[in-house]
Amino acid sequence: MSNDPDLVALGQTIRQLRKAQELTQEELAFRSGLHVNYIGGIERGERNVGVKALFSLARGLDVQPSELFSSVTE
Template sequence: MANKEDILIRFGRRVRELRAERGYSQEAFAHECELDRTYVGGIERGERNLALRNIERIAETLGVTLAELMKGL
């Protein structure tokens, strides 16, 4: 289970980093992804295990490929 938690935390950190680089507030980013702000907060804290569809939404909103989103994880 530790590995699953680790990847969730690393993914959340990556999403937060890319979101901030693009100047999105968490609320504006959630709106653009069509996700709830509290859900995005949970992602960034490593508390959510995302569905692939939501990962794709996040990548599209950030303007990166899935590979770029996962880079360094």
């Protein structure tokens, strides 16, 4: 578990992008080749996700990787 605010912000952005396309977690899992439980953990900000998985998510969401970080500011 993690309450890292950056991870939470990243996960919320991914969830928003997914819902904006009316995709379920299962559908995004299929499109990105990741396990549905892993996607749930990412969306909740519990996973220090590696960039390879992020690139897969970006492809599954049909967005640029940089867009996943639009709400994360340092």
